[in-house]
Amino acid sequence: MVDGAFAAIGEGLDVRADIDIDAHGLIALPGLVDLHTHLREPGREDAETVLTGTQAAAMGGYTAVHAMANTFPVADSAGVVEQVWRLGRESGYCDVQPVGAVTVGLEGKQLAELGAMHDSAAGVRVFSDDGKCVDDAVIMRRALEYVKAFDGVIAQHAQEPRLTAGAQMNEGTVSGELGLGGWPAVAEESIIARDVLLAAHVGSRVHICHLSTAGSVEIVRWAKGKGWDVTAEVTPHHLLLTDELVRSYDPVYKVNPPLRTAADVEALREALADGTIDAVATDHAPHPAEDKDCEWAVAAMGMVGLETALSVVQQTMVDTGLLNWEGVADRMSHRPARIGRLTGHGRPISVGEPANLVLFDPAYRGVVNPDTFATRSRNTPYKGMDLPGRVHATFLRGEATVLAGELVER
Amino acid sequence: MKRHLVSTADLGRDDALLILDTAEELSQFSGRAVKKLPTLRGRTVVNLFFEDSTRTKTSFEVAEKRLSADVINFSAKGSSVSKGESLKDTALTLQAMGADAVVIRHHASGAPARLAGSDWLHGSVINAGDGTHEHPTQALLDAFTLRRHLNPGAGRDLAGRKVAIVGDILHSRVARSNVHLLTTLGAEVTFVAPPTLLPIGIDTWPCEVSYDLDSVLPKADAVMMLRVQRERMNAAFFPTEREYSRRYGLDGARLARLPEHAIVMHPGPMVRGMEITAEVADSPRCTVVEQVANGVSVRMAVLYLLVGGATLADAPRTTELPEAAQ
Ligand SMILES: [Zn+2]
Numbered sequence: 001m002v003d004g005a006f007a008a009i010g011e012g013l014d015v016r017a018d019i020d021i022d023a024h025g026l027i028a029l030p031g032l033v034d035l036h037t038h039l040r041e042p043g044r045e046d047a048e049t050v051l052t053g054t055q056a057a058a059m060g061g062y063t064a065v066h067a068m069a070n071t072f073p074v075a076d077s078a079g080v081v082e083q084v085w086r087l088g089r090e091s092g093y094c095d096v097q098p099v100g101a102v103t104v105g106l107e108g109k110q111l112a113e114l115g116a117m118h119d120s121a122a123g124v125r126v127f128s129d130d131g132k133c134v135d136d137a138v139i140m141r142r143a144l145e146y147v148k149a150f151d152g153v154i155a156q157h158a159q160e161p162r163l164t165a166g167a168q169m170n171e172g173t174v175s176g177e178l179g180l181g182g183w184p185a186v187a188e189e190s191i192i193a194r195d196v197l198l199a200a201h202v203g204s205r206v207h208i209c210h211l212s213t214a215g216s217v218e219i220v221r222w223a224k225g226k227g228w229d230v231t232a233e234v235t236p237h238h239l240l241l242t243d244e245l246v247r248s249y250d251p252v253y254k255v256n257p258p259l260r261t262a263a264d265v266e267a268l269r270e271a272l273a274d275g276t277i278d279a280v281a282t283d284h285a286p287h288p289a290e291d292k293d294c295e296w297a298v299a300a301m302g303m304v305g306l307e308t309a310l311s312v313v314q315q316t317m318v319d320t321g322l323l324n325w326e327g328v329a330d331r332m333s334h335r336p337a338r339i340g341r342l343t344g345h346g347r348p349i350s351v352g353e354p355a356n357l358v359l360f361d362p363a364y365r366g367v368v369n370p371d372t373f374a375t376r377s378r379n380t381p382y383k384g385m386d387l388p389g390r391v392h393a394t395f396l397r398g399e400a401t402v403l404a405g406e407l408v409e410r
Numbered sequence: 411m412k413r414h415l416v417s418t419a420d421l422g423r424d425d426a427l428l429i430l431d432t433a434e435e436l437s438q439f440s441g442r443a444v445k446k447l448p449t450l451r452g453r454t455v456v457n458l459f460f461e462d463s464t465r466t467k468t469s470f471e472v473a474e475k476r477l478s479a480d481v482i483n484f485s486a487k488g489s490s491v492s493k494g495e496s497l498k499d500t501a502l503t504l505q506a507m508g509a510d511a512v513v514i515r516h517h518a519s520g521a522p523a524r525l526a527g528s529d530w531l532h533g534s535v536i537n538a539g540d541g542t543h544e545h546p547t548q549a550l551l552d553a554f555t556l557r558r559h560l561n562p563g564a565g566r567d568l569a570g571r572k573v574a575i576v577g578d579i580l581h582s583r584v585a586r587s588n589v590h591l592l593t594t595l596g597a598e599v600t601f602v603a604p605p606t607l608l609p610i611g612i613d614t615w616p617c618e619v620s621y622d623l624d625s626v627l628p629k630a631d632a633v634m635m636l637r638v639q640r641e642r643m644n645a646a647f648f649p650t651e652r653e654y655s656r657r658y659g660l661d662g663a664r665l666a667r668l669p670e671h672a673i674v675m676h677p678g679p680m681v682r683g684m685e686i687t688a689e690v691a692d693s694p695r696c697t698v699v700e701q702v703a704n705g706v707s708v709r710m711a712v713l714y715l716l717v718g719g720a721t722l723a724d725a726p727r728t729t730e731l732p733e734a735a736q
Contacts, residue, residue: 168519173611179519179543179586182610248527249520294496295525297518297541 001355004397029329031063031356033336036281043072048286048376050087054094056375058401060306061358061391064345069101070131076101076112078120085122092410093401100124102143106132118150125341128155144204155207163187170243170258183258185213196223205229212257214267221276233281234268236312251292251299273322279336282309286377304375311387355398364390414526414535418546418591431564433711450479453510460486460516470513473709501530509533511717519543534716542581549587551705569596574626576602577636584677606647627667634675638685661687
């Protein structure tokens with residue numbers, strides 16, 4: 001790697017290097033790209049900052065993350081998205097591509113200045129009210145139409161609000177037994193069905209955040225079959241965990257959308273394997289301890305995920321034979337970069353391309369210990385769990401951000 | 411047997427019978443002039459109520475005092491809890507006060523389970539009703555009442571007895587606790603409600619489900635009417651109060667369809683009208699007042715077995731109550 005790009009690739013190269021890594025048994029992947037990260041800055045720096053979040057991203061093998069807009073203040077103006085973008089630049093660990101809010105204050109009523117956010121230094125192309133659903137069909141239609149002017153995409157958090165009022169977990173057998181308000185699958189599926197039809201109608205592209213049900217997969221599959229410009233993501237935790245875990249009433253499992261059933265998990269894995277689901281997105285949602293160390297009903301929703309994503313994908317997709325490492329590169333780097341229209345990421349590992357690279361050790365075995373996380377928060381459902389693999393090194397434009405599994409001082 | 415009583419699903423048949431038999435013995439003391447037993451002398455029991463419930467709280471308090479426990483009432487209403495103090499902080503305070511047991515009523519499902527599963531508190535946790543999840547001592551007093559009427563005697567269970575539970579099953583912690591306990595004791599439970607008031611996934615529960623009260627009544631040994639809140643009507647769970655009463659209310663005519671020996675139960679408080687008519691509520695077959703009295707005995711038994719030092723599993727089967735004999 002020279003000047004941020006791959007200079008030469010191959011065996012027996014006659015070069016002098018500053019860094020020499022014994023990469024025996026390691027997998028080389030293009031730097032990972034996350035479409036869905038909550039960095040919490042500005043406003044909740046006690047949970048995460050751009051710096052700690054990008055450090056966590058580097059530890060997870062990421063070289064670019066999309067930062068969600070539900071900050072305080074909301075990233076619904078050029079000023080806030082530029083601030084976040086600049087903090088990412090300064091961190092030096094990972095590129096931060098801000099996601100702009102679709103509506104002012106995430107309130108679902110009035111379109112935010114989507115064009116101004118696009119025209120800003122941050123160059124926003126992905127817009128989302130994530131955390132909240134753009135449930136008004138007219139607002140959603142207008143947003144889809146409007147962003148066509150600058151090749152933007154609306155990333156929808158699909159959740160019909162009336163059907164999920166008071167929802168605490170997946171609606172099903174377990175919620176019935178536990179007496180917790182249910183989040184029916186149809187509340188997600190009905191919005192996805194509506195939005196793919198709207199996107200097709202106005203000829204725009206729509207991206208569906210964190211698919212969680214088998215029915216959602218079917219709708220996306222159908223829409224893609226029609227040739228419509230629909231993309232979708234799934235989180236690592238929806239590929240691994242089920243609502244049975246909620247029986248513990250441990251809020252570490254409280255997440256939005258909720259953990260679903262084993263049948264949903266299976267459908268999501270298959271859809272990621274066959275490409276119906278385009279990308280793995282972490283929905284990294286850091287929360288300070290006090291927001292989780294409480295009773296289920298008042299606990300915050302979400303879990304951290306940047307540092308464990310690749311391991312969960314190895315366990316659920318690679319070790320099961322559903323996806324090879326090329327497939328992982330496609331779903332965790334190439335396609336998410338394409339959806340976000342990032343030009344400097346998600347490129348093939350070849351001469352002249354930006355030297356964004358992760359070296360991953362799939363043979364590593366270890367127990368997840370959140371105390372070693374770079375993220376400021378510890379709300380991981382994998383604590384104490386045996387997950388395979390570990391990021392050995394990460395390079396952002398040729399500069400090491402992680403070496404030998406340790407964060408590099410920058 | 412666990413240190414806590416969070417769910418009736420945690421009670422095996424022997425545990426459940428031990429509680430009922432112990433309650434039966436303890437109930438004899440309520441007829442005496444001096445009702446106090448020294449069993450829990452020096453032990454501290456905290457009643458931690460995040461939700462108003464005069465009936466349940468009073469019942470526990472009477473039970474605790476009859477066992478000579480030091481009782482602390484910690485009402486979350488108007489305290490720092492309503493200003494946002496967490497359950498954890500409250501629990502740490504109670505731990506510092508040396509609580510041997512915490513009787514907790516909470517509006518959120520799972521709060522007692524969270525308390526029992528955490529390391530915030532070392533004493534026993536007794537669930538006095540959590541959200542729409544469970545109310546185990548209510549189920550125990552219901553089972554106690556059922557046994558007295560349908561199969562009286564220590565060591566006996568409810569095998570083959572048919573119990574219909576009618577009304578808002580979806581939001582009922584009483585129904586959830588009863589279905590576990592009654593089936594553990596051998597009874598056959600049928601839930602009767604409109605489909606909107608039954609939880610998703612009920613087909614996996616150990617019970618029958620019917621939408622038709624009239625067809626269930628002739629075979630029932632007991633019918634337990636649940637409170638239906640008028641607010642449910644506004645949330646479209648059923649069309650009108652009148653329609654609900656016609657289809658799922660218990661009136662004189664329906665009472666007559668029950669077998670001669672069958673009893674009518676209600677967890678209280680009864681609001682005469684929508685789910686039960688005054689005629690039925692006042693009938694001698696209605697056990698509501700008796701249920702209240704039995705509640706004290708059952709709660710004494712639970713406290714005695716959990717806090718009195720003996721765990722339910724290793725306590726002697728025939729309870730001698732040595733301290734009581736003094
Ligand atoms: Zn979301």
